Amino acid sequence: EVQLVESGGGLVKPGGSLRLSCAASGFTFSNAWMSWVRQAPGKGLEWVGRIKSKTDGGTTDYAAPVKGRFTISRDDSKNTLYLQMNSLKTEDTAVYYCTTGNPYCGGDCFPSWGQGTLVTVSS
Amino acid sequence: VIWMTQSPSLLSASTGDRVTISCRMSQGISSYLAWYQQKPGKAPELLIYAASTLQSGVPSRFSGSGSGTDFTLTISCLQSEDFATYYCQQYYSFPPTFGQGTRLEIK
Numbered sequence: 001e002v003q004l005v006e007s008g009g010g011l012v013k014p015g016g017s018l019r020l021s022c023a024a025s026g027f028t029f030s031n032a033w034m035s036w037v038r039q040a041p042g043k044g045l046e047w048v049g050r051i052k053s054k055t056d057g058g059t060t061d062y063a064a065p066v067k068g069r070f071t072i073s074r075d076d077s078k079n080t081l082y083l084q085m086n087s088l089k090t091e092d093t094a095v096y097y098c099t100t101g102n103p104y105c106g107g108d109c110f111p112s113w114g115q116g117t118l119v120t121v122s123s
Numbered sequence: 124v125i126w127m128t129q130s131p132s133l134l135s136a137s138t139g140d141r142v143t144i145s146c147r148m149s150q151g152i153s154s155y156l157a158w159y160q161q162k163p164g165k166a167p168e169l170l171i172y173a174a175s176t177l178q179s180g181v182p183s184r185f186s187g188s189g190s191g192t193d194f195t196l197t198i199s200c201l202q203s204e205d206f207a208t209y210y211c212q213q214y215y216s217f218p219p220t221f222g223q224g225t226r227l228e229i230k
Contacts, residue, residue: 045161111169
């Protein structure tokens with residue numbers, strides 16, 4: 001059974017940094033494209049970014065609102081995905097979900113999700 | 124960026140009803156569309172991808188149709204556990220984007 005467990009959320013001041021982690025199990029993590037999707041309180045879903053598997057180049061892509069501030073990385077030896085968030089803004093307040101990418105969608109639809117971790121950016 | 128319009132935003136229905144939710148794209152996306160269900164306080168769940176392919180484990184009362192710019196999610200016989208919010212998502216072009224959601228509530 002696929003399991004994704006996020007951690008690292010919390011309260012941070014504007015301009016601050018936070019690193020989220022996602023521990024994966026139940027599938028071959030090293031082969032998976034992984035994405036982060038966020039949801040602001042009471043709002044819809046927003047794709048944040050993704051990282052391809054190392055065999056597919058290990059490259060990253062980001063949504064425009066976070067590009068240059070957020071960095072996605074992975075440690076395949078630990079089956080763990082990371083989201084480093086810098087220069088945080090109040091509009092980054094959201095629940096952040098770690099997701100797997102379905103290869104039948106080119107990695108860009110999401111069959112498995114973690115439970116989410118809440119990031120609150122406030123002074 | 125591809126813009127998506129889901130309708131209706133709110134849908135009231137009863138158990139046993141057949142309901143449809145629409146998703147319209149600002150440009151053609153072939154069949155590169157997925158549908159998700161989200162219950163309050165929970166992560167979304169993938170229902171359908173490639174516009175009409177049912178994700179493993181999803182009940183057959185859910186179906187998807189459409190291609191190009193107009194897509195539909197149909198629930199053939201509403202069950203109590205189906206009252207939730209539904210999102211469409213395109214993955215035809217970068218970045219992947221979601222519709223604004225349709226909340227399905229009990230009438």
